[in-house]
Amino acid sequence: MDKKLSFLSKILEVFVLCFLTVIIFLIVKAFIPSGDPGEANIGSFDSVPFNEGWMLETGSNTSPVTLPLKTDHKPGTVITIRNTLPGHISDGMTLMFRTSIEDIYIYIDGKLRESYTSTGFKRMPYHLPSAYVVTGLNNTDAGRSIEVRLTVKDKGVINEIRLSNGNNAWFKIIRDNIALTVIASIVSILGLITTALYLFFYKRAAVGKSVFYLGLLMTDMGLWSLSESRLRQIIFERPSLSTYFAYFSMELAGVLVCMFLNEVQAGKNHKRYLLLEALIALQIVVNVLLALTGVAELYQTLTFSHIWFIIGIILIIYNIITDIVRKQTGDYLFVLAGMAVFVLFVILELANFYINTFRSFGAYICTGLIFLLVFTLIQETDKIYNLRLEKSLSDAANEAKSAFLASMSHEIRTPINAVLGMNELILMESRDPDITEYAGNIETAGKSLMDIINDILDLSKIESGKLSIINSDYDPAFVINDACTMIEKRALEKGLSFNIHVDKELPSGLRGDGKRLRQILVNLLTNAVKYTEKGHVILTVNLIKTEGSKAYLNISVKDTGIGIRPEDHSKLFESFTRLDDPKTGNIEGTGLGLSIVSRLLDMMGSELELESIYGVGSDFYFNLTQEISDGIPIDDYEKHIALKRSEKKTDEYIYAPDIRILVIDDRPLNLAVVRGFLKRSGMTIDGASSGEEGIRLIRDNQYDMVFFDHMMPGPDGIETYKKCLNEKILSHDFPAVMMTANVTEGAGTEYLEAGFCDYISKPFSLDELTQILVKHLPKDKISFKSGDLEPSTFREETDLVDFSEGLKACMNDRSIYRTVIDEFLKEQNDVPLKEAYETKDRGKYRVAVHSLKAGAKYIGAKRLHDLAYDCEAALKRGDVDFVETNHLRLLGLYEDTVTVLKCNKDRQS
Ligand code: ADP
Numbered sequence: 068m069d070k071k072l073s074f075l076s077k078i079l080e081v082f083v084l085c086f087l088t089v090i091i092f093l094i095v096k097a098f099i100p101s102g103d104p105g106e107a108n109i110g111s112f113d114s115v116p117f118n119e120g121w122m123l124e125t126g127s128n129t130s131p132v133t134l135p136l137k138t139d140h141k142p143g144t145v146i147t148i149r150n151t152l153p154g155h156i157s158d159g160m161t162l163m164f165r166t167s168i169e170d171i172y173i174y175i176d177g178k179l180r181e182s183y184t185s186t187g188f189k190r191m192p193y194h195l196p197s198a199y200v201v202t203g204l205n206n207t208d209a210g211r212s213i214e215v216r217l218t219v220k221d222k223g224v225i226n227e228i229r230l231s232n233g234n235n236a237w238f239k240i241i242r243d244n245i246a247l248t249v250i251a252s253i254v255s256i257l258g259l260i261t262t263a264l265y266l267f268f269y270k271r272a273a274v275g276k277s278v279f280y281l282g283l284l285m286t287d288m289g290l291w292s293l294s295e296s297r298l299r300q301i302i303f304e305r306p307s308l309s310t311y312f313a314y315f316s317m318e319l320a321g322v323l324v325c326m327f328l329n330e331v332q333a334g335k336n337h338k339r340y341l342l343l344e345a346l347i348a349l350q351i352v353v354n355v356l357l358a359l360t361g362v363a364e365l366y367q368t369l370t371f372s373h374i375w376f377i378i379g380i381i382l383i384i385y386n387i388i389t390d391i392v393r394k395q396t397g398d399y400l401f402v403l404a405g406m407a408v409f410v411l412f413v414i415l416e417l418a419n420f421y422i423n424t425f426r427s428f429g430a431y432i433c434t435g436l437i438f439l440l441v442f443t444l445i446q447e448t449d450k451i452y453n454l455r456l457e458k459s460l461s462d463a464a465n466e467a468k469s470a471f472l473a474s475m476s477h478e479i480r481t482p483i484n485a486v487l488g489m490n491e492l493i494l495m496e497s498r499d500p501d502i503t504e505y506a507g508n509i510e511t512a513g514k515s516l517m518d519i520i521n522d523i524l525d526l527s528k529i530e531s532g533k534l535s536i537i538n539s540d541y542d543p544a545f546v547i548n549d550a551c552t553m554i555e556k557r558a559l560e561k562g563l564s565f566n567i568h569v570d571k572e573l574p575s576g577l578r579g580d581g582k583r584l585r586q587i588l589v590n591l592l593t594n595a596v597k598y599t600e601k602g603h604v605i606l607t608v609n610l611i612k613t614e615g616s617k618a619y620l621n622i623s624v625k626d627t628g629i630g631i632r633p634e635d636h637s638k639l640f641e642s643f644t645r646l647d648d649p650k651t652g653n654i655e656g657t658g659l660g661l662s663i664v665s666r667l668l669d670m671m672g673s674e675l676e677l678e679s680i681y682g683v684g685s686d687f688y689f690n691l692t693q694e695i696s697d698g699i700p701i702d703d704y705e706k707h708i709a710l711k712r713s714e715k716k717t718d719e720y721i722y723a724p725d726i727r728i729l730v731i732d733d734r735p736l737n738l739a740v741v742r743g744f745l746k747r748s749g750m751t752i753d754g755a756s757s758g759e760e761g762i763r764l765i766r767d768n769q770y771d772m773v774f775f776d777h778m779m780p781g782p783d784g785i786e787t788y789k790k791c792l793n794e795k796i797l798s799h800d801f802p803a804v805m806m807t808a809n810v811t812e813g814a815g816t817e818y819l820e821a822g823f824c825d826y827i828s829k830p831f832s833l834d835e836l837t838q839i840l841v842k843h844l845p846k847d848k849i850s851f852k853s854g855d856l857e858p859s860t861f862r863e864e865t866d867l868v869d870f871s872e873g874l875k876a877c878m879n880d881r882s883i884y885r886t887v888i889d890e891f892l893k894e895q896n897d898v899p900l901k902e903a904y905e906t907k908d909r910g911k912y913r914v915a916v917h918s919l920k921a922g923a924k925y926i927g928a929k930r931l932h933d934l935a936y937d938c939e940a941a942l943k944r945g946d947v948d949f950v951e952t953n954h955l956r957l958l959g960l961y962e963d964t965v966t967v968l969k970c971n972k973d974r975q976s
Pocket of ligand 1: 594595598626628629630631639645646648651655656657658659660661662685
């Protein structure tokens, strides 16, 4: 069935194609005159040429001529042509004669019957438009003499004369000229549509301005063509005006072509085109002046415009060839093809004008323009398509960049967290002022590195829409205080005065994103201090009003620094952009701060504003609306802080010996940090290095709290927690805490939604960790103690084992270090060494000495390592003697090292 159907549809297709061919053939044939007298109603539309039998008289010369005719008489010469009218003339017949801007008088039987003359023609006395002159006849005119007297004006052309019934002669003229008129109308309408569409769409679709100029050019040339049309007597009520706009539109076309090409060639030849445009404009002005003063009429100076046309064509061809030679046409290949076609048509048009005297003009140019439009639109479509493609590629690249930045900064954050955590332990435990100072420096540098990474991460999160504002209750005074204490020290070190004005009416509790507000303040204050050399920095927090549960704040950070030039204001909020200002040359920065501030404010429904006088100072300010959570005014800001502080207990640490917690984290360092922080708490702290191990431990033990690291190889924190819930080894109300290096505040909600009771961002401080513990552990199992810390157990250093080196080789991870030591002690590395020595097996000896070398390095046994290293190197070069001499020494060193390790282990346990 299907086969039959498809066969039938094939047959129908062939039939349709054949039939269409026949129709086209018939249409073409219908345009070709047949000479068959039986064709249609030709008679009723008939007109006959009356071109034969004329005698041309000039002065005393008479000669027989056939019309139409081009004479070589000079303008101003009066010529006469005579003839005898046919014998059959009926009433209402007309004689139609086309003038070519000359005065004309038609006499029948010696009497003036019709005339067409500039006498009394007001607008421009010397100028007549070429037009058809229709002379009425009657039956008495049959066989009478006819005389046409012309004053040659321009080309010395005598056009054909037609005889017809009534106005029938028009039919032929219409048929001869209708195609051109239609093309000209189409071109002007297309031009208008193109221009309008460009104006409507250009911003949205990024269409090039070349389309605009082409639209104008088409409108202009279409109108020119209409004004040149032989039908203008029918189209226009005042055809004489059309000769003016014919002239002007032709001149304007030159300017528009230049503008169009300048756009197409992306301004490469702007100067040349501008020069040509200016010359054409100048020429128009001069010609108009000449016409107005009666010196020369516009049509007489038309030759000048043709000169510009030819110069223009040469220039265009030159520019295009230069581009081709320089291989710079890639951007406009399609337009180039269109231009080639267009220029060809322009040349045809010019040739038609000069060679073919009796034709009407514009058809070639109009056709060329339609081609040019098609090619230009293809070019623009191609460009828009490529732009879209590029944009989608760059969007993808941008997304990839954001994702890369996010994961990179995440990866970098994790080890820095550990470094900062370990460093905090050093700061807590060390009594040595030098060490404390170094650790202090590590803390400063580490934190500023962390700030930069956080900025990058923030920005990439904001850009990918992953950062959200998290509202919670906060004390604005503390947000201000936190931000200021971080900056004030820097200001004072620079000798700046640092002032804080906080409105006494400011509510002591607000609801909003306090952390982000602090970040905004820190960024603005940091900049203020950074870009101010002397004077002051003032932070002002004003309460504009309260309305219901809302507080309207105005916050301003003012400085007396270098200021910002007005032209730079708009560049401030671009990410990674720093101002090209000599004054900021030696000040470090990433150009991220303000763009983060402005985006955060945007997310909070506010906007960062700036008033700045270059060299005097800047004032960055914004309005912020927050919910009020505690309406009591803070009154005196300093006192408020002091009061709240005194309410907090200090110098205490959590003590909870009945508590057992589990930390699941693939990084042993993080476990070490938690253990270090909670060393005094008496808690039992277990560690699991993977989700699976964690699940096992949870199954086997009773924990009071479990910390899950988010990112882990194998099941991640969320998956591990979900498994625990599924296996029912943890209940939904069990305090499971997400421990994450993912700083995004938005991620917090994700964890809470997943069922975690809380989350803590790494690096966390002891305070933050304590807060979490206090919040979620049973109150009766917790108490607080105050007191000093015990000294570290990993202090000793002997000349056999350098523990700090060993710890370093184990990434400062004590548990790894301990395991390495255990393994080293278990392995009895001397056995294979002794065996190989006794059997004189060099290969085995080399293997044994190599593994001893590696193990020694990890435990920090430098002397043992060095000797093992030398022995291995000696064997490599075949120096057996060296091994012979040092074998016993090596065994001795090994034994001593083992002893030291064992002693130390005993002391630890
Ligand atoms: P960064 O300070 O890291 O360069 P920012 O985004 O914070 O980046 O600031 C962008 C630029 O704005 C700075 O490089 C600086 O030129 C200018 N700028 C910011 N704050 C101030 C200020 N308070 N006074 C003068 N210039 C400032």
